[in-house]
Amino acid sequence: MTINFNVYAYKSYSQYQLWRLHATNNEQIAKLIDFSHIAHQHKVNFWSEEFHIDLPIDVTVAPESIESFAKYLSSDELKIKYDIIMKDIGSIIEGQNLIHKVQPSSFYADDFAYDKYHPIEEIHAWIDKMVETYPSLATSFTVGQSYEKREMKGLKISSTKAAVKLDGTPVNAKKAVWWDGGIHAREWISPATNIYIAHALLSNYSVDPTITHIVDQFDYYILPVFNVDGYAYTWTKDRLWRKTRSPTSKPNCFGADPNRNWDYQWCEGGASRDPCDDTYCGSKAFSEIETVQVSKFIGDHRDTIVHYINFHSYSQLWMTPWGYTTKKPAQFKLQDDGSVQAVNALAAVFGTKYIHGNIGATIYVASGNTVDWTSGTANITFSYAVELRDTGEYGFLLPENQIIPTGKETLAGELALLKYIEGHVYA
Numbered sequence: 568m569t570i571n572f573n574v575y576a577y578k579s580y581s582q583y584q585l586w587r588l589h590a591t592n593n594e595q596i597a598k599l600i601d602f603s604h605i606a607h608q609h610k611v612n613f614w615s616e617e618f619h620i621d622l623p624i625d626v627t628v629a630p631e632s633i634e635s636f637a638k639y640l641s642s643d644e645l646k647i648k649y650d651i652i653m654k655d656i657g658s659i660i661e662g663q664n665l666i667h668k669v670q671p672s673s674f675y676a677d678d679f680a681y682d683k684y685h686p687i688e689e690i691h692a693w694i695d696k697m698v699e700t701y702p703s704l705a706t707s708f709t710v711g712q713s714y715e716k717r718e719m720k721g722l723k724i725s726s727t728k729a730a731v732k733l734d735g736t737p738v739n740a741k742k743a744v745w746w747d748g749g750i751h752a753r754e755w756i757s758p759a760t761n762i763y764i765a766h767a768l769l770s771n772y773s774v775d776p777t778i779t780h781i782v783d784q785f786d787y788y789i790l791p792v793f794n795v796d797g798y799a800y801t802w803t804k805d806r807l808w809r810k811t812r813s814p815t816s817k818p819n820c821f822g823a824d825p826n827r828n829w830d831y832q833w834c835e836g837g838a839s840r841d842p843c844d845d846t847y848c849g850s851k852a853f854s855e856i857e858t859v860q861v862s863k864f865i866g867d868h869r870d871t872i873v874h875y876i877n878f879h880s881y882s883q884l885w886m887t888p889w890g891y892t893t894k895k896p897a898q899f900k901l902q903d904d905g906s907v908q909a910v911n912a913l914a915a916v917f918g919t920k921y922i923h924g925n926i927g928a929t930i931y932v933a934s935g936n937t938v939d940w941t942s943g944t945a946n947i948t949f950s951y952a953v954e955l956r957d958t959g960e961y962g963f964l965l966p967e968n969q970i971i972p973t974g975k976e977t978l979a980g981e982l983a984l985l986k987y988i989e990g991h992v993y994a
């Protein structure tokens with residue numbers, strides 16, 4: 568298979584800079600939030616979704632905006648200090664050499680390179696290969712087609728053994744888990760981590776007792792790339808694209824934020840009504856075919872799915888609902904205790920530190936997000952949004968040599984969380 572990769576059509580980020588803003592009070596935060604909704608007019612793009620004085624706020628600045636944005640930040644109104652984290656984003660993208668990834672050598676799933684990022688066609692071929700290689704455990708499924716008619720293809724892992732209660736007695740109804748990556752197109756480490764974990768479960772089944780047990784305890788629905796159109800677009804046109812690719816009311820602005828488009832307290836805060844904005848919530852709740860179809864699939868399986876993870880990058884956060892409000896749900900402690908298990912096990916591998924908490928308090932409100940719906944509407948108690956590596960050294964441009972380490976530590980965190988969840992659902 569060859570992919571039409573036209574390097575000259577790729578959006579140039581030459582001389583774009585990444586700045587880290589240091590807001591020290593909530594007044595500054597509030598002003599930055601207001602600014603974030605018009606930032607695209609100033610060729611400024613927020614990489615951070617988090618607006619919190621304890622967390623870094625990273626923004627890209629186009630070369631022609633460097634002077635005016637610096638002036639704006641230092642104005643009496645804001646007085647926000649900043650550091651320049653990347654002097655030339657374009658040179659980093661070029662240095663990561665996207666072209667090598669569309670060579671046939673990395674395509675064949677026999678020698679699928681787990682330490683490389685892969686375009687959507689290769690990821691879908693990898694799913695087929697897993698089904699072929701592990702026929703007693705793996706099947707593929709689709710939740711439907713995207714706006715641009717790509718298949719939203721997932722991998723189901725399911726063993727024939729019955730799940731057991733903690734005392735060893737079999738249970739009649741096996742519970743299920745859903746993980747997805749790539750809801751935001753540019754967050755490439757999230758599909759790669761789903762792939763790593765899925766392969767670890769398959770290849771270690773009946774080899775590693777911990778993994779064998781946890782594979783027997785749950786069925787797994789894994790959608791490595793949720794936003795397939797946006798992800799394809801990051802490979803062919805714009806490495807830093809975030810949203811879906813549907814047309815909007817504005818001719819030059821495409822896509823909605825699929826993590827602001829869910830029909831639960833939709834577009835109430837931390838989302839934008841402007842189609843040109845990166846956090847555009849869509850023309851209505853579930854305006855995007857991709858969120859409709861995933862919600863339908865999950866809704867149809869709500870009796871079995873007990874655990875959901877919406878994988879993102881970056882910032883190293885393990886978060887629980889709510890996103891639409893800073894208030895915590897009644898089951899917050901039950902959920903957050905699971906996060907504690909995950910982040911401790913994760914940190915034990917390479918020392919990578921994650922922060923845990925509710926989304927609303929951790930990163931300011933983000934309404935219409937995925938896990939508010941999975942938790943609030945589908946009643947999946949153990950619903951999490953995870954922001955993977957790093958904390959901004961590379962941001963979305965996380966180098967490939969961090970894919971396997973991220974996979975290893977996230978697998979360890981997830982195994983600890985699954986152990987915790989199994990203790991609650993099969994008690």
Ligand SMILES: [Zn+2]
Pocket residue numbers: 750751754826879880
């Ligand atoms: Zn994201």
